[in-house]
Amino acid sequence: MANLQTIKQRFGIVGQSPLLERALDTAVRVASTDLSVLITGESGVGKEVFSKIIHSLSPRKHNNFIAINCGAIPEGTINSELFGHEKGAFTGATSDRKGYFESYNNGTIFLDEIGEMPLDTQAFLLRVLESGEFIRVGSSKVHHTDIRIIAATNVDLTERIRKGKFREDLYYRLNTVAIAVPPLRKREEDIYMLFRKFTVDFAEKYHISPVRLDEQARQLLITYNWPGNIRELKNVAEKVSILSEERDISTSDLVRLVPSISERHLPAIADKQSEKQNFQEREILYKLLFDMKSDLNDLKSLVIELIRDNDLNVPDSASLKALHAPHFEADIPKPGEPQERFDSYPPVEDNHDESYTHTPDHTAELRPMIIHTADKDQDEYGSVEILDENLSLEYHEKSLIQKALKKNNGRRRDAADDLGISERTLYRKIKQYNLQ
Secondary structure, three states, X not given: OOOHHHHHHHHXXXXXOHHHHHHHHHXXXXXXXXXXXXXXXXXXXXXXXXXXXXXXXXXXXXXXEEEEEHHHOOOOOHHHHHHOEOOOOOOOOOOOEOOHXXXXXXXXXXXXXXXXXXXXXXXXXXXXXXXXXXXXXXXXXXXXXXXXXXXXXXXXXXXXXXXXXXXXXXXXXXXXXXXXXXXXXXXXXXXXXXXHHHHHHHHHHHOOOOOEEOHHHHHHHHHOOOOOHHHHHHHXXXXXXXXXXXXXXXXXXXXXXXXXHHOOOOOOOOOHHHHHHHHHHHHHHHXXXXXXXXXXXXXXXXXXXXXXXXXXXXXXXXXXXXXHXXXXXXXXXXXXXXXXXXXXXXXXXXXXXXXXXXXXXXXXXXXXXXXXXXXXXXXXXXXXXXXXXXXXXXXHHHHHHXXXXXXXXXXXXXXXXXXXXXXXXXXXXHHHHOOO
């Protein structure tokens, strides 16, 4: 088996990343077989180089190799390009033509961007993979081919299968051996090595001295996200080599020559105006919730005052727990002893529930705020009066705007200041709720 370092030198591969070497090792191991290979990776990572490595180390290395970009061939002609056609098969077919599968028989064909292949072509390709048979466009005669297929894609084929744009059986047939080529951002230790290699190549090509980066510029180069991968890095190296008058490049020089190098692909607000508007609406919502909390605290104070003024007996939390769940052996009823029943309980103050019940008191005057029931078939805790409050955000938002306008005698700017929103947002809300 060929040494990885020898393979790198032969094909001009620069890098020591473990991910890169793992991909190379897989390519070398599968080269001697006829297994189908699916190479995955982002655009610009060098997937075609891996296909050439596999072909060059395979028993087919003395036969032809061809790379086909499936996304660059029109849908109406791709079947003819791959499988050939008969004379008169379609307009413009003035003679018989061999396709790539016939012309490159016993060789290797590299199908790049396999995810862009039309569904009908996928069915023909599946037949080639399974039996080596194909039919020219406009013919009924079956032809045979012995060709190795290496496919590559920069998209998630499983996602395209889910959307019905790629055949699942073809995916598993192609994916006999998968090679994942890492993106450049995951090969940080290789970025500056590649940059130096490219700058030296360009220096020899244009008969100039190679550029050198200082430490900060080198760090900026390494921390960049490189969405275009090696292809983008090569373009940057060429641009810096040609446009820079100085051979020693600082951070400011690098940013001046390549402004995009200082960009960081982090989550960002796509629409600032929309975000500003949403922020203003959130301000109204927060103010509304704050006012609701204040009203709730006022209601608690009112209930506590009613209990105190009416001299109601309200046990503390410890007494209530002891009432419901005795903790002492003396409190647990002995077998055969009658158990005490509580048909009603004293009013209870609770931090989470403003519902109170009332112990029957036939001598006390009627208190409308306290609802008493003597029906034992109902809940032991008695019935409560439930206040049905409108909790609609739209209702409260409209109410707040009306109060602010009334307070400021219709002056919208002052009303907007009280509400903590912009005057423009207030105008939109007035129009939305049809307020005068």
